[in-house]
Amino acid sequence: MPEAQGSADDGLASAIAACRLRGARVTPLREAVLRTLWAAERPLGAYELRDQLSEEMGRQISAPSIYRTLDFLCEQGVAVRIESRNAYIACNHPEDDHACVLFVCNDCGLSSEIENKKLERLLAADAEALGFSIDHRVLELSGSCADCRG
Amino acid sequence: MPEAQGSADDGLASAIAACRLRGARVTPLREAVLRTLWAAERPLGAYELRDQLSEEMGRQISAPSIYRTLDFLCEQGVAVRIESRNAYIACNHPEDDHACVLFVCNDCGLSSEIENKKLERLLAADAEALGFSIDHRVLELSGSCADCRG
DNA sequence: CCGTCCAATGCAATATTGTTGCATTTGGAG
DNA sequence: CTCCAAATGCAACAATATTGCATTGGACGG
Helix, strand or coil: CCCCCCCHHHHHHHHHHHHHHCCCCCCHHHHHHHHHHHHCCCCECHHHHHHHHHHHHCCCCCHHHHHHHHHHHHHCCCEEEECCCCEEEECCCCCCCCCEEEEEECCCCCEEEEECHHHHHHHHHHHHHHCCEEEEEEEEEEEECHHHHC | CCCCCCCHHHHHHHHHHHHHHCCCCCCHHHHHHHHHHHHCCCCECHHHHHHHHHHHHCCCCCHHHHHHHHHHHHHCCCEEEECCCCEEEECCCCCCCCCEEEEEECCCCCEEEEECHHHHHHHHHHHHHHCCEEEEEEEEEEEECHHHHC
16 A cells, blocks of 8 residues: 555546646556556556456456556556566655655555665665666565554 | 676585585585576576576476576575566675675676665664564666676 | 485476557547 | 547467476485
8 A cells, every 4th residue: 555645546646647747648547557556455466457457447458458557657657566576556756756665565565665865875876886877776675564563 | 797706616616515504405406507697697587597507407407496496596595586687696695694785787787786784774774664574675776887888 | 225204306287477469449639 | 520649459479487296316214
């Protein structure tokens, strides 16, 4: 579940608005996928989304459609792929550059994106020292969230 | 290519020794997979390993054997799976706890594992603040290495 | 040396995840 | 309205990963 920051509806609405501002087309399928991600309480796989949306929309949605839609949403910065799970979540800070750390609970799936500027600086310094130019970062920490640690 | 630190042979030998010290069985297949990873100049996929080893060993190695072997090597800390690529590399510091950052060049595949204690502390602090207990970390940065930036 | 046992491997089938190519539809610009 | 490009539908397929069960092989006690 994307961490609280207004309601999921607010998040969805502002994500859609952000896409439109950039001139991107928010089609019914794209909106439905994003809505499903916002409503989910955990990361969803592509085929899970396909099944759920096929039911919701009363017709078969194909895997390629789902993947293309997810690509679009990730490019727009309103969804994020979790590499270590082959799954996706809605992203609640489309404005910044996704320089965040993702905590994912193995138990309930709760996913929290945390920004940490100091950490960014350390990574940038390491990259600099190596002469490495960073295109894409994957920072995923899995374990147990506060609720599930019982 | 695992970064220089003695020769690849030294790395391979010490990785094998480390496994044996723990009482783990280092079979011909396990050794061959690890040797191939050490010799590779880039991360290798499971099926790539299967094909290469099938040729080397003069018989068909099956996918399950490869996956089981890779699981073993990762558990032993002598190999690492790169989640963002579905690929594996040999690990050159089986001694510590794999609290490292991995830089992977999109161009040549060069993979450098960097330790960064400050970064570890920051992540631990974020986790603490969330009440989150970390099981597994994935820190993978892809981009262009110094040589490929030309 | 022999038998027993268990970990490791072989192997076939299958599941899951992701992609390609091409036809068709849709929505917006002119 | 017409045209164009983007989006979607769809079938086939490719790549990655797992399951279940049979077989092998080495370690160890006798």
